[in-house]
Amino acid sequence: MTPRYGEDEVAELCGDLIRIDSVNAGDNAGPGEREAAEYVAGKLSEVGLEPTILESDPGRANVVARVEGTDPSRDALVLHGHLDVVPFDAADWTHHPLSGEIADGCVWGRGAVDMKNMDAMILAVVRRRLSEGRRPPRDVVLVFTADEEAGGHYGAQWLAERHPEVFEGCTEAIGEVGGFSVTTEKGRLYLIEAAEKGIAWMRLTAKGRAGHGSMLNDDNAVTELAEAVGRLGRHRWPVRLTPTVQAFFEEVFGTEVKAEDAEAAVATLGPLARMIGATLRNTTNPTMLQAGYKANVIPQIATAHVDGRFLPGYEDEFFQTVDELLGPNVTRDFVYHDVAVETPFKGPLVKAMADALIEEDPGSRAVPYTLSGGTDLKAFSRLGISGYGFAPLRLPEDLDFSGMFHGIDERVPVDSLRFGVRVLDRFLGYC
Numbered sequence: 001m002t003p004r005y006g007e008d009e010v011a012e013l014c015g016d017l018i019r020i021d022s023v024n025a026g027d028n029a030g031p032g033e034r035e036a037a038e039y040v041a042g043k044l045s046e047v048g049l050e051p052t053i054l055e056s057d058p059g060r061a062n063v064v065a066r067v068e069g070t071d072p073s074r075d076a077l078v079l080h081g082h083l084d085v086v087p088f089d090a091a092d093w094t095h096h097p098l099s100g101e102i103a104d105g106c107v108w109g110r111g112a113v114d115m116k117n118m119d120a121m122i123l124a125v126v127r128r129r130l131s132e133g134r135r136p137p138r139d140v141v142l143v144f145t146a147d148e149e150a151g152g153h154y155g156a157q158w159l160a161e162r163h164p165e166v167f168e169g170c171t172e173a174i175g176e177v178g179g180f181s182v183t184t185e186k187g188r189l190y191l192i193e194a195a196e197k198g199i200a201w202m203r204l205t206a207k208g209r210a211g212h213g214s215m216l217n218d219d220n221a222v223t224e225l226a227e228a229v230g231r232l233g234r235h236r237w238p239v240r241l242t243p244t245v246q247a248f249f250e251e252v253f254g255t256e257v258k259a260e261d262a263e264a265a266v267a268t269l270g271p272l273a274r275m276i277g278a279t280l281r282n283t284t285n286p287t288m289l290q291a292g293y294k295a296n297v298i299p300q301i302a303t304a305h306v307d308g309r310f311l312p313g314y315e316d317e318f319f320q321t322v323d324e325l326l327g328p329n330v331t332r333d334f335v336y337h338d339v340a341v342e343t344p345f346k347g348p349l350v351k352a353m354a355d356a357l358i359e360e361d362p363g364s365r366a367v368p369y370t371l372s373g374g375t376d377l378k379a380f381s382r383l384g385i386s387g388y389g390f391a392p393l394r395l396p397e398d399l400d401f402s403g404m405f406h407g408i409d410e411r412v413p414v415d416s417l418r419f420g421v422r423v424l425d426r427f428l429g430y431c
Contacts, residue, residue, distance in 0.1 A: 006128030006425070007418035011107050013043070014120035014417060015100030017083075018109035024084035026150040032059025033146040036083040040144050041065075043123050047130040051142075054163060060146045060154035064166045067126060069138040076139035077349075077431055078173035078385060080376055081119040082148030082155065085111040092408045106411040113404045115176040117412045117420075118391035119144060125424045136428045141170055148376050151336050156376035160383055167383050172349050177371050177405075178389025179353070179423075182272050183397040186252055187364065190357050192350075193389025194368035195244040196375060197279065198315055198340030200308035202322075202332045204228060205301065213296035222291045225302040228330040229286045232306055235325055237281040239263065242311050244370045245279055247345050251367040275402050278372035282310045282318045305335065309372060312342035338378045342370075343386040352430035353390050356423045361394055392423040 004012075020036045034055070040063045041051040051065035061083075069076075088097040088110050095101045097110040111117070122142065129136070143166070145155035152158070159166060178193035206228070208221030239259045241249075249257040249265060257265050266277045284306050291302035310318035326332060345368035354366035377387045393416040395401050404410045 003131070005131050006124050007421040009127070010120050010124040010417045010421050011102060011414045013123050014107045014112065014117055014412070015102065015109070017116040017119055018100035018107065018111050019098055021098055022084050023087050023110070024147060024149045025087050028057060028060070028154070032061065033083040034059045034061040037061035037063045037144065037146075040083070040119065040123065043127060044142070047127045049126075049130070054159065056146065056154040056158040056162075062146050062155055062159055063142070063144040064159070064163075065142045067130070067136060067140040067142065069136045069140065071137055072139055074138035075171040076141055076169040077136075078141045078143055078167065078170050078380065078387070079122050080143040080145065080156075080173060080175045080380070081115055081122055082145045082176070082376060083116075083119065084147055084149050084155075085114065085116070086149050086406050094409050097410070102414065105415065106413050107417070108409070108411040110410055112410045112412040113401065114406065114410070115391065117393070117417060118176055121391065121417060121420045121424055124421045125428065128421075128425065129428065134429075137431065139169065140428065141167060145376055151338070152376055152379050156379035160379045164383060167380070167385065170383070170385055173377060173380055173385050173387030174353075174390040175375055175377055175387060176389055176391050177373070177375060178369075179357070179392035179420075180401055181361075181364070181394045184252070184269065184272065188361065188394075189252070189365055189367045190361075190392065191369045192345070192353060192366050193371045193375075194247075194345045195242060195312050195342035195370040196340060196377065197309040197311055197370065197372050199336060199338045199374050200310060200318070201335040201337070202306045202308055203335050204304045204306060204326065204330050204332050206330045207301050208298070210300040211298045213298055217298050220298055221300060221302040222298070224329050225291065225304055228326045229289070229304050229306070231325040232284045232322065233286045235284060235321070237283065237321075239280045240282070240311050240314055241280070242313060242342065242370065244312075244342055244345065244368050247368050248276065248370070251365065271400065271402070275372070276369065278309075279311070279370035282308070282314060282321075283372075284308045284322065310340060311370075312340040315340065338374060339381065341378055341381045343388060349388070349431055352427050353388065355430055356426035357392060359426060360419060360423050390427075392420045393417070394419045
């Protein structure tokens with residue numbers, strides 16, 4: 001049978017990857033990424049590459065391979081995707097999240113959006129190009145990582161720290177959470193991630209005097225913590241328009257938007273408002289509380305967890321405000337802390353992305369935006385690599401794409417995957 005490459009095999013590749021259980025529950029729990037890594041390495045080997053599997057811990061596998069370009073003297077480009085996915089409750093799904101089933105024109109399952117779709121598109125376009133003898137203009141380093149969903153300690157961070165040689169000569173990268181379409185009154189826009197908020201998952205601790213629940217106690221750790229958590233959770237952070245957010249407004253509205261008008265402008269964006277609204281300001285969302293062991297015992301210690309996100313350029317302001325809100329009797333330490341990143345939306349790589357999109361979807365526009373979450377790009381940025389989120393998908397207007405990240409009934413249209421392969425193929429030829 002004649003092998004199928006490119007857009008003809010991308011849905012199959014995506015379904016195969018989804019059927020591999022690579023759930024990452026954090027704390028190094030779960031089956032790991034080894035089986036997925038071996039699948040990816042096998043698909044790359046079939047077209048003549050020599051991929052390497054690098055394990056940071058048993059089962060926590062990363063795959064790397066280098067595609068030689070026609071001009072190896074040029075700086076190299078990283079194409080990266082992660083192999084792990086978040087947990088799920090199968091009882092809530094229409095199709096089992098590990099089925100990889102194709103139904104109603106979509107590939108269903110955990111990872112269909114985040115981000116085995118992009119893994120499949122990378123494999124499909126690389127396999128097609130190499131099977132046809134078409135090398136990219138410059139070296140392309142393929143990186144499929146473990147552990148992105150838990151901070152990348154066994155994946156991107158480990159690779160950057162322990163195997164920087166993988167990224168020799170690399171200056172730019174593309175990865176997840178960008179390049180997907182949204183339809184607005186301004187036409188079809190493709191959002192390319194040019195910035196990411198920083199991450200501050202914090203553990204708060206209050207210590208007081210333990211005692212009997214029936215007695216007076218003016219040193220109650222639970223009360224102290226609850227008041228601090230309330231101050232953080234209710235704090236209205238000021239609007240801060242970063243360069244990427246301002247560039248988004250100028251592209252969409254055709255004019256500069258002032259800070260005092262930003263929320264009103266975002267409100268006109270329909271479903272997109274939820275995603276863009278989170279990039280106007282820093283945020284602190286309490287997520288966990290723990291204290292005590294019996295109803296009539298005042299505990300000595302109370303703890304809480306807060307998910308903090310700070311805009312590029314505003315980390316110092318963020319922590320200064322957090323400490324003021326906590327007060328002197330509540331301490332904080334990090335569960336996880338990572339940098340914010342921002343890349344100017346200009347230059348040859350941006351032009352290559354925009355041109356590839358427009359040639360496949362005439363009349364559309366590429367627009368920069370800030371991601372309220374984070375990706376493996378944070379780790380690669382420490383090696384001097386700048387990058388964008390560019391996993392191109394032309395989506396139906398009524399599909400709540402952003403709502404399916406870590407959500408129920410995660411799915412991606414087959415036509416969108418095929419579109420993405422065509423765009424990535426053009427992009428690799430231009431970059």
